[in-house]
């Protein structure tokens with residue numbers, strides 16, 4: 001949707017006081033969120049990384065990966081103040097920066113995952129739009145990191161995002177180590193197959209929506225890389241698919257981080273662990289902010305199941321893929337649940 005050549009932002013729509021969402025944002029009935037179910041909702045598990053002994057932490061991670069592909073971590077060592085700060089700077093940018101200033105950082109609407117302030121996720125313009133604006137930051141490797149392309153306001157924005165990026169990468173490495181060990185693999189097995197992290201941070205802003213029952217903040221997908229860390233505020237709206245049902249992921253206490261296994265980890269583990277399908281729903285009263293940190297392979301890396309997990313009785317389940325080809329397919333075809341990883345399945 002374009003206004004005078006400038007792609008519109010959902011926040012501007014939301015603030016215009018409309019009472020019905022424009023048709024481009026209306027999901028087909030089978031994609032719409034359900035009214036909350038009366039049964040007590042189950043939720044993703046929590047793993048305390050500072051818990052007693054690596055054996056039990058490894059076991060808890062393994063079980064969470066088998067059952068959900070998504071879990072909260074606490075005791076991870078990233079200071080709560082830094083988690084608070086990364087949400088604060090994001091929210092300040094969206095709430096307090098004048099639109100004209102924000103648009104100085106507009107991302108290139110023709111390129112997928114380009115850095116900056118945007119709203120549309122896919123290149124295709126025939127898909128239903130998400131009720132979301134975002135700011136995407138290229139953070140690792142350091143050769144991609146140029147904080148002058150990030151907001152200048154509030155004044156500690158760039159320092160906070162850079163500091164958080166480094167702490168998140170260290171945590172992602174630790175988690176992939178535990179994932180490897182939980183499958184009986186050497187600690188660095190999954191990390192080595194991923195190679196040097198390509199890390200992006202997307203701060204998503206979901207404005208209040210006049211018709212939350214018709215829209216999605218972010219359509220159902222699994223993340224394409226290796227592992228995603230997600231910091232969310234207390235508003236809530238993230239949902240994970242479990243046994244065919246969408247389950248809400250409430251924010252826990254302030255230092256909890258949501259971990260989502262992504263598609264390349266599913267391939268490397270030969271499908272022993274599945275990537276988590278997730279989406280974001282909207283609400284009519286409160287804007288929501290989340291900070292997603294993606295840890296992906298470099299585009300030239302070839303990803304295939306770890307040889308240690310392959311045997312005569314357990315043949316490879318996925319064919320090898322060059323990660324860059326996977327990314328291109330994801331952005332051109334769209335996620336549609338897990339169609340991109342399903343396309344790699346061997347008989």
Ligand SMILES: O=C(O)CCC(=O)C(=O)O
Nearest residue numbers: 202204218238280290292
């Ligand atoms: O905002 C959220 O909770 C989900 C964000 C997400 O899934 C993504 O950016 O890939």
Ligand SMILES: [Fe+2]
Nearest residue numbers: 221222223278
């Ligand atoms: Fe995601």
